[in-house]
Amino acid sequence: MPVRRLTRCAVLTALALALSVCEGLFPLTVLFPLPGLRLGLANLVTVYALCRLSGREALAILVARCFLGNLLGGNLTALAFSLTGGLLALGVMALLLRLPGLSLYGVSIAGAAAHNTGQVLAAMVVLDARAPLVYLPPLLLCSLVTGGATGGVAGLLLRRLPEKA
Amino acid sequence: MKLRALLAGCAAFLMLTGCAASGAEETERTFFAMDTVMQVRVFGDGGEEAVQAVCDEVQRLESLLSRTQPESDITRLNQSADGGTWVALDGETAEVLDMALRYGEETGGAFDVTIAPVMDAWGFGTSEEEYRVPDGTELAALLPLVDSGLLTLDRENSSAWLETAGMEVDLGGIAKGYAADRAKAVLEEAGITSALLNLGSSTVGLVGGKPDGSPWRIAVRDPADESASLGTLALTDCSVSTSGGYERYFEADGVIYHHILDPETGYPAEKGLLSVTVVTDDGSRADAWSTALYVMGAEEALSFWRQSGDFECILCRSDGTVQVTEGLEEAFTAEEDGNGYTFEIVRR
């Protein structure tokens, strides 16, 4: 892996971490008490990495971000939640980006929905209960908004940043 | 409604994850002892050992205080009830007997551990017997045997004797409360600061508060409805005991006979009370008082409360009033719709 790519991955990981932390400072759950609800700003980095780098690098950034984020604060359960959600979102978005016709809005919304689904599935496994499934429908509705918002920002980001840095 | 359920669910979810993070581990065990089902819930580290210690302690006490175990102190005492024979007892058995005798005096005989022969006549003695209604002559013959004055205790030498053949001691009205006290002591020795002891659903012992420091929430059962409650008590670090006719009863020829027998008459106590809940620091006292107050009836129970000042109580009367003594005013929250009861705070 060329040094430039490696550096780019490192910078993006740091950016993703910073975005996660920022997001944690203004939890959406205060406005609307739904466990697992968040803006998903770190998803921006995944979208960007998928479009400008490669699936492999996007995966590397995601995994590194989850583990480092867990070091910054959180427990094993939180890691399981963010990793499952993140991986599912990455997979879905990588797939959808290959389809013609979609814009980043649709990709990002699907990614957010996948992220929430992954989190809820992880919660069901961790708690060994069906209860968390109750949160999925409202979370899916919220993902339309949060995904749309991050999709818009991702579009801006990709258009403003030159392809070859 | 749905939103409320969702919000409650969210709160539960957050609490669940919150608990996982704060590491207040819960250890729970359900076991059979003293003719009932007991449940111990311990929060924090070392729960497994602490729970085991409680089980061992309760079983140890049962082996001393039971009157169904063939080798127990009480069985030996009962078997030699023929006058004149001192029975050597474990120091702890003597201590519990001493308490029982004192409680008997303080309650003017409403609490009496020598009620056993009459209980047996009704079939309330153990869980293995059939219920039956004894006739008047049978009860009249048994009543002279119900007299704590005929139980002589020598605390110094830890021995006792029963004066009349046929007399029997049953510590069922105090043993669970005493067990709650001992279990609390065992847990505190083990460094446990948060635990809930449910010793057969009529006796509850509280160690500290919940792991998050908030008080335990104890629902007081509605005597008329198994799955409803009169209200909730928010308490820490104390013992709670309830006596109610609904706990054990049977029906014969359309009449309901319950298990709380009046030592004076030998018949189920009918003094206008459906249940009595006593809150105090001392488990054995809470246990004995709840039975005694039930036997006394509401008026006498309240004047007893006014005199003593070391316990609080909730009286559920058969006329539909629930009387809560003033010390519980803060702790008690009545059920929202009241379940058809009227609530009143009783002041000294």
Add this chain to the structure above:
Amino acid sequence: MATPLRSSAADRTRPTVWDGLVVLVILLLAGALFAALLPKETGGSLTLLVTLDGEEIGRYDLDEAAEGTLVTIEAPYPMTIELSPRGVRVAETACPHGDCAAAGWIDRAGEQIVCLPNRLILSLEGEETTDIDVVIG
């Protein structure tokens, strides 16, 4: 060496019809899931746990129990319990007092019926949340 994904998505500035389709699919999924969960929410899914002398001898999902299902329990004093989607009761028992049968129906998570002579506990478990730690009485 992996190459960047060539996606046309990045070049679009406005949402497309296909995006609308994604939104629609998610809406449908959310709706379907919500509908599927509804009866469970109101009924309060209950599981009956039967323990004999500390050992679990049976577990029944009451949601799936037909009204009036009778189950015979091999205990020292044999008993028959009746299951319904709303709860459970002891229908018949050979134990001396029959206190367990007198207890009637239990229908809320956390409730128990105990048969002392049998050392048997019927307890209801469910996802219902309550702020009560213990019931006395």
